[in-house]
Every structure is written in C-alpha cells, then in structure tokens.
Amino acid sequence: MSARRIVEVLTTAQVGQRVAIQGWIRTRRDSKAGLSFLAVHDGSCFEPIQVVAPAELPNYASDVLRITTGCAVTISGEVVASQGKGQTVELRAESIEVVGWVEDPETYPMQPKRHSMEYLREVGHLRPRTNVIGAVTRVRHALAMAVHRFFDERGYFWVHTPIITASDAEGAGQMFRVSTLDLANLPRTAAGEVDFSQDFFGKETRLTVSGQLNVETYCMAMSKVYTFGPTFRAENSNTRRHLAEFWMIEPELAFADLAADAQLAEDFLKYIFGALLDQRKDDLAFFEKFVDPECQKRLSQLVQSKFERIEYTEAIRLLEKATRSFEYPVSWGIDLQSEHERYLTEEVIKGPVAVMNYPKDIKAFYMRMNDDGKTVAAMDVLAPGIGEIIGGSQREERLDMLDARIAAMGLHKEDYGWYRDLRRYGTVPHAGFGMGLERAIQYATGLENIRDVIPFPRAPRQADF
RNA sequence: UCCGAAGUAGCUCAGUGGUAGAGCAGGCGGCUGUUAACCGCCUGGUCGUAGGUUCGAUCCCUACCUUCGGAGCCA
Numbered sequence: 001m002s003a004r005r006i007v008e009v010l011t012t013a014q015v016g017q018r019v020a021i022q023g024w025i026r027t028r029r030d031s032k033a034g035l036s037f038l039a040v041h042d043g044s045c046f047e048p049i050q051v052v053a054p055a056e057l058p059n060y061a062s063d064v065l066r067i068t069t070g071c072a073v074t075i076s077g078e079v080v081a082s083q084g085k086g087q088t089v090e091l092r093a094e095s096i097e098v099v100g101w102v103e104d105p106e107t108y109p110m111q112p113k114r115h116s117m118e119y120l121r122e123v124g125h126l127r128p129r130t131n132v133i134g135a136v137t138r139v140r141h142a143l144a145m146a147v148h149r150f151f152d153e154r155g156y157f158w159v160h161t162p163i164i165t166a167s168d169a170e171g172a173g174q175m176f177r178v179s180t181l182d183l184a185n186l187p188r189t190a191a192g193e194v195d196f197s198q199d200f201f202g203k204e205t206r207l208t209v210s211g212q213l214n215v216e217t218y219c220m221a222m223s224k225v226y227t228f229g230p231t232f233r234a235e236n237s238n239t240r241r242h243l244a245e246f247w248m249i250e251p252e253l254a255f256a257d258l259a260a261d262a263q264l265a266e267d268f269l270k271y272i273f274g275a276l277l278d279q280r281k282d283d284l285a286f287f288e289k290f291v292d293p294e295c296q297k298r299l300s301q302l303v304q305s306k307f308e309r310i311e312y313t314e315a316i317r318l319l320e321k322a323t324r325s326f327e328y329p330v331s332w333g334i335d336l337q338s339e340h341e342r343y344l345t346e347e348v349i350k351g352p353v354a355v356m357n358y359p360k361d362i363k364a365f366y367m368r369m370n371d372d373g374k375t376v377a378a379m380d381v382l383a384p385g386i387g388e389i390i391g392g393s394q395r396e397e398r399l400d401m402l403d404a405r406i407a408a409m410g411l412h413k414e415d416y417g418w419y420r421d422l423r424r425y426g427t428v429p430h431a432g433f434g435m436g437l438e439r440a441i442q443y444a445t446g447l448e449n450i451r452d453v454i455p456f457p458r459a460p461r462q463a464d465f
Numbered sequence: 466u467c468c469g470a471a472g473u474a475g476c477u478c479a480g481u482g483g484u485a486g487a488g489c490a491g492g493c494g495g496c497u498g499u500u501a502a503c504c505g506c507c508u509g510g511u512c513g514u515a516g517g518u519u520c521g522a523u524c525c526c527u528a529c530c531u532u533c534g535g536a537g538c539c540a
Binding site: 050233240 | 466475476477489490491492495496497498499500501502508509531532533534535536537538539540
C-alpha cells in the first residue's frame with residue numbers, strides 16, 4: 001500500500017478505505033480502554049490526522065507505548081468515522097512502524113505545547129515541525145506560486161537576474177563583498193591598495209541589493225518581465241522588519257507610465273492575497289486564532305477594496321491638517337515616516353492607497369523627472385496594518401535627464417555604462433515596482449518578526465543552520 | 466549603530482544578601498474514546514560570562530556576550 005498525504009486522507013478518503021500515511025508524531029495519548037491516540041502530521045495541511053492504535057497491535061507494548069513527540073512513523077489502517085469530537089474521520093491502525101525514534105525524549109526540543117517564537121529561532125532545524133512554522137511554510141509557498149501565476153497569466157517572463165554583481169552603484173544599501181582572495185594575505189597594488197584584478201572575477205564584486213537594473217535590460221526586449229529571487233543587504237539593522245537576505249519581487253513593464261505601474265501593483269496585490277484566502281483557509285484560521293485576530297479581515301478587505309490614488313503633495317496637505325500630532329513633523333519635501341503612512345491609509349483613506357509623485361531629492365536617481373522639475377514619478381502603495389507594502393516608479397528613459405540626475409546626486413555616469421545604453425538604443429517609457437516577499441507574508445499572517453516568515457533567517461550575528 | 470528591557474531545570478516562568486521553586490516535558494503508577502487529557506510520586510539547575518563589593522551573591526556594582534522591543538535604514 002503506497003502512502004497518501006494526510007491532506008488527501010482527511011479530505012477525500014472514504015470511510016472504510018484502507019490507506020497508509022507517513023509522518024511525524026505530534027502527541028500520543030493513551031487510554032486504558034485498550035488503545036492509544038496518535039496525532040500525526042506530514043506537512044500537507046494544518047490539521048494532523050488522529051490515529052487510533054488498538055492494544056491488539058503486535059508491537060503495541062514494545063513500540064506504540066514508547067512513541068514520543070517527534071517520532072517518524074509509517075501507519076496503515078482503515079479510515080473510520082471518529083467516535084470522538086474534534087475530527088470527523090480518523091485512521092484505525094492495522095500496522096504502525098516507527099521509522100525513526102527520538103533518541104532522548106527528555107531533551108527533544110519540540111514539545112506539544114506553545115513555544116515562544118524566540119525559542120523556535122534557536123532550533124531552526126526543528127521548528128518546521130511546529131504548527132506555526134508549518135503554516136508559514138504553506139502560506140509562503142502559496143504566495144510565491146501566486147506571484148508566478150499572476151505574471152505568467154499576463155505574459156510576463158521570469159528573468160533570473162544575477163546574485164553576484166560587479167556594480168557597486170545599484171543604489172542605497174551596504175553590500176556584502178564576494179571574494180576568493182586570501183584575507184590573511186591580500187595582494188596589493190603598487191599604491192598599496194587591495195589588488196582586485198587578482199580576485200576571482202578580476203574586479204570587485206558584491207551580492208546584489210536589487211535585480212531592477214539588470215531586469216530593465218530584459219524589459220527593453222521582452223516587454224514584460226519580473227525578477228523573483230534572493231536579495232542581500234549588509235546593513236546593521238536589528239529590527240523585526242529587516243533581514244540581511246530576503247526575497248524580492250520586481251516586475252518591469254515597457255511602454256508604461258506610473259499610472260499603469262500603480263494599476264499593476266493593485267491587481268498584483270489583490271491576486272496574490274485573493275489566492276491565499278482561497279487556498280490556505282486552514283492556516284489563516286490558525287493565524288487568526290493564535291497570532292493576529294485581524295489577519296483574514298485585513299486580507300479580504302484589501303482584496304475587495306478599490307485602491308485610492310493621491311499625490312504626494314496632497315498627502316502632505318492631509319497630514320498637515322491632521323488633528324493628531326506626529327513624532328516627526330510634516331512638511332513638503334520630507335520622506336513619509338511609518339506613522340505618517342499608517343495614518344493616511346488607516347485613518348484618512350481607510351483602505352489601500354497609492355501615493356504618487358514624490359520630491360526628487362528623497363528618491364533614487366533612476367526615477368523619472370516630472371515636468372514640474374520638483375517631483376519624480378515614484379509611487380508607494382500603502383495598506384492598513386502595515387504602511388508601505390510596495391514601492392515603485394516610472395524609470396527615467398531620457399538619457400540627458402538621466403545623466404543630469406546621476407550628476408546631481410554625485411554619482412559617476414561612467415559607472416552606469418550599460419544602463420545608459422538602454423537609453424541610447426531604442427529607449428521607451430517603462431516602469432516597475434518592488435515588493436519584499438517576507439513583508440507580504442508578515443502582512444498576511446500578522447507575525448511580528450520577519451525572522452519567523454523565512455526558513456533560515458540571515459541577520460546581523462545570525463547565520464545559523 | 467543608538468536607546469530601553471531581559472538572560473534561573475529540556476521548555477515557560479516565579480523567587481531570596483545565607484548556594485533555589487511551580488507548571489509543562491521525561492520516568493513510574495492510577496484513570497479515561499482521548500483532544501496541549503487528568504491525578505499521584507520521582508528525576509532534573511556550577512541561577513549568561515568575567516571581575517568587584519561582602520563573612521557570604523543567583524540577588525548589589527562594573528564590563529562583556531546574547532536575545533527581545535523601539536529608533537535609524539529600508540523591502
């Protein structure tokens with residue numbers, strides 16, 4: 001009998017059917033009525049399956065009564081209607097094989113009780129076995145797959161932009177160095193500087209902080225493209241919202257302006273969160289019950305809402321006439337703080353909003369200069385409960401304007417040779433945005449610390465597992 | 466990096482200037498178609514590290530390490 005996933009047994013198996021399952025023990029409860037109850041999970045769904053193990057099993061005393069949380073098992077038996085409350089069907093075991101024992105149950109780090117998220121981070125290799133991390137894993141997968149479906153259905157091509165880059169001019173953010181040089185014995189130039197010509201790539205290289213500049217090259221040929229991959233920041237950020245390694249989604253759309261970009265962002269968010277609501281009811285119900293009572297409501301409201309659009313200048317005006325006070329004072333030209341964004345989306349608009357056309361001095365060099373000469377075609381999508389969830393812009397497609405921006409920001413245009421070429425050869429208006437996958441998962445689940453929504457968090461002083 | 470808080474049993478925590486307890490987990494027994502089961506007994510800790518004050522420190526002081534929260538940066 002080949003094994004079935006537990007989700008199939010719970011949802012599609014008929015009473016009377018004989019099936020086998022394989023998984024890990026959550027809990028064991030014994031009844032002197034001559035049976036034991038085993039809760040078994042295999043990751044396929046939130047609910048474990050209840051296995052009833054009768055004392056008549058030949059290895060009941062020798063094996064079943066020694067089973068502890070964490071043991072791996074193969075169990076075959078008959079699907080029966082449950083006599084107890086809490087589940088409709090259960091598996092009446094005809095054979096139980098313990099595939100892998102827990103060698104020291106007393107010190108097995110996972111116990112059938114609620115652990116703190118901090119503790120689970122310390123046992124990152126075992127935390128996937130918990131309810132909460134299992135649920136995160138399924139939610140993360142569902143969102144990632146929805147991202148790919150969304151773009152695929154609309155004719156976008158997934159472009160695998162490089163992880164390693166020789167460009168140190170990608171924009172803000174400290175970068176990790178990539179080198180095979182012997183740190184204890186660095187080659188030096190005559191001037192005494194490190195001689196990177198002897199390094200693996202013959203030049204200085206680092207880990208990418210964004211795939212955007214690279215994906216723009218494919219946008220200028222494939223029209224609709226996106227990146228979806230790991231991104232790295234060497235900032236010494238010690239917060240619950242930052243990672244040194246995270247996954248980012250960056251679509252880029254040719255022959256498009258800022259309005260089209262904002263519409264794409266709206267359609268995108270509604271699609272991926274709608275898919276999540278549809279596919280992961282079990283996990284979202286868990287998050288709603290134990291993590292964040294608002295999470296499902298927040299998602300369904302976003303999916304059903306019409307996103308507002310307001311100008312940055314209008315946003316400032318709304319903030320200036322707010323009755324409440326802010327820690328950071330508001331005036332035209334400032335970058336919006338988290339408290340400002342939350343106020344706009346939660347108390348003024350009461351829904352998602354795209355804030356458009358920001359002052360040029362607080363935005364990146366590649367964003368398109370508006371005719372007013374003061375603002376650039378940037379947009380941030382703000383959502384209740386989180387603030388900024390997406391940031392994007394129309395890109396500067398005019399070479400002379402781009403060069404002026406590069407110069408004005410103290411950058412060197414010779415560092416942007418291939419990027420400038422895109423403006424010299426068949427340039428077109430184009431736009432795109434970026435969204436951090438982990439931020440989206442936090443939004444969906446209500447989990448407060450970003451280190452709990454990525455399998456193996458990388459942060460300052462944290463690279464375990 | 467800055468500000469604040471915390472590090473006591475496998476886990477979650479309580480506690481006192483005279484070297485420590487509870488619940489859960491684990492072991493044994495009892496009971497029960499059980500639902501993080503329940504009841505009894507037992508096992509289990511050089512109280513983050515290094516100094517200092519003191520007759521004596523887990524408790525007071527200093528430094529360091531780590532974690533958590535906030536800020537900055539941002540996704």
